Each structure stands twice: as structure tokens, then as C-alpha cells.
Amino acid sequence: MTVSELAKELPDWTREYKPFWSWQPSRSLLSSIRAYQHHDGSKSTLAVIFKKAAVLRHRFWSVITGADIPVNAQIGGGLLLPHPNGVVIHPEAKIGVNCLIFQQVTIGTAGTHNAPMIGDHVDIGAGAKVLGNVHIGHHAKIGANAVVLIDVPPSKTAVGIPAKVV
Numbered sequence: 001m002t003v004s005e006l007a008k009e010l011p012d013w014t015r016e017y018k019p020f021w022s023w024q025p026s027r028s029l030l031s032s033i034r035a036y037q038h039h040d041g042s043k044s045t046l047a048v049i050f051k052k053a054a055v056l057r058h059r060f061w062s063v064i065t066g067a068d069i070p071v072n073a074q075i076g077g078g079l080l081l082p083h084p085n086g087v088v089i090h091p092e093a094k095i096g097v098n099c100l101i102f103q104q105v106t107i108g109t110a111g112t113h114n115a116p117m118i119g120d121h122v123d124i125g126a127g128a129k130v131l132g133n134v135h136i137g138h139h140a141k142i143g144a145n146a147v148v149l150i151d152v153p154p155s156k157t158a159v160g161i162p163a164k165v166v
């Protein structure tokens, strides 16, 4: 399932908007990812140049933010990263639209190669880890520092280590 098939609501792109001169590293990082993916697949010379420029921007902003979000990450539109430091997202994880991810969040595998599938409008608290073949339903919330190893139903909150639905 692709991110666009996963998405049930429309992305709010204003959440990623950044005025050109404004210092907002997380939005600059996201912008480099969006630019890379926009030009990916096109064979035109100009697109190849823009893609390479996007990769350079992505490397720069990754260093500045301390986030490890791959340039080919499968992220729906409208992602908010208020404090991007320490955010790690596996390239195979799928993240729906309008999500909110706080600092030090890991979305990755747990031994196997399966990565999480995060629904739309999911808020993930600071320090939380979402690991393995888990599905986080639309509008769910993950508490700060939770370690999520189970599916979380839509609109529910999971907290604790290992996380339980409350």
C-alpha cells in the first residue's frame, strides 16, 4: 500500500510552508525531501540537476536538524516536526498525512524488515519508538517515551513501555 492509498484525508500543506528567508530547519528539510520526490522519475536534464540539488540540500538540513529522514521517505503531506532533532524514520515506514512527530522519535523495524504504517493525523510524543510491523490507526496519539509494539486502533492513545492502549 502506498502513502496516497493509505491517506484518507487531504494533506494540509500550510503545515509545511516556510517563507523563503525564515529559519525553520525542519521545514527546510521537508522541502528538500518534497523537491527530490517531485523530480524523481523524470529523466529530463533539468530534473536531474534539481534532484541532485535536492540531495545536497537534504544532506545539509539533515546535519543541521540531526534528523535521519531518508530523502525517499514515504511521508504524507502536512507533516509537522516542531523539534526535528533525533527523529529517525525507516525508509520503508509509511506515514499518513497531517501527522505530528516530536523530537527523538524512532519509527523503524524490530528485528524483521517490516516497518510501521502510520495513519493520518497521528501525533507521536517526544521520545516515542514505534517498531516493527505495526499499524497506527488514523487520529491516534502515541504518548511521550512510549515503545509501541502493537497495533493502535484509530483515535486511541497508546502510552508506556511496552505501550498499552488507554
Ligand SMILES: CC(C)(COP(=O)(O)OP(=O)(O)OC[C@H]1O[C@@H](n2cnc3c(N)ncnc32)[C@H](O)[C@@H]1OP(=O)(O)O)[C@@H](O)C(=O)NCCC(=O)NCCS
Pocket: 083, 102, 124, 125, 126, 141, 142, 143, 144, 145, 146, 157, 158, 159, 160, 166
Ligand atoms: C499521551 C498523551 C497524548 C495523552 O494525553 P491525554 O489524552 O490528555 O491523556 P491523559 O493525560 O488524560 O492521560 C491518560 C492516562 O495516560 C497516562 N499517560 C499520559 N501520558 C503518558 C506517557 N507519556 N507515558 C505514560 N503514561 C502516560 C496518564 O498518567 C493517564 O493515566 P491514568 O488514567 O492511569 O491516570 C500525552 O500525555 C503525551 O504524552 N503527549 C506527548 C506530548 C509531547 O511529547 N510533548 C513534547 C513537547 S516538546
